[in-house]
Amino acid sequence: AQKITQTQPGMFVQEKEAVTLDCTYDTSDPSYGLFWYKQPSSGEMIFLIYQGSYDQQNATEGRYSLNFQKARKSANLVISASQLGDSAMYFCAMREGQAGNQFYFGTGTSLTVIP
């Protein structure tokens, strides 16, 4: 079974609107961390935001926030006030605490911001 599932291959959003990118995960480990990365067309991977399984509040970093629903095993990325520079691939990833070392990545969502 896939550890990380991103079901939206491509998304479009109007500039200045908010958009939600979906991520569901599968683990039996009670301790885990969830990460979102951005990959612009230039190719580099940029870390955006982190959510820990024991965190009481949803993570926020500027215009990025995480809608973390533990019971549903989802960690959706919300980008508010979209900008043209947000057009990129977005990857969700997980690391399991007890297993330790590996990160598991989803297949990504391509976001296009329309002016």
Place this chain on the structure above:
Amino acid sequence: NAGVTQTPKFRVLKTGQSMTLLCAQDMNHEYMYWYRQDPGMGLRLIHYSVGEGTTAKGEVPDGYNVSRLKKQNFLLGLESAAPSQTSVYFCASRRGTGGLKQPQHFGDGTRLSIL
């Protein structure tokens, strides 16, 4: 502010040739990783290292070898390149302390084509 540096950035090989990709990090990170990225498949882990002198297999290790003789360097080798190894290769590193929240820091990638 070098971070993670990958060498080379582009390479074209013929089937059967060998080559080594170099990853160097200047952040004193304990953990280092090699991934390949193929269209529609996200990032898949090839090999990783939890410290100098140690390596471990990831999800797709066949056809690759790695070495971590120095803490700052992680080498990925292709002994006999095959067209199926055409991909973009990413190196990443992360701190070994600080818990689950430590993200991976990525290099800019190496685009490798096998003819």
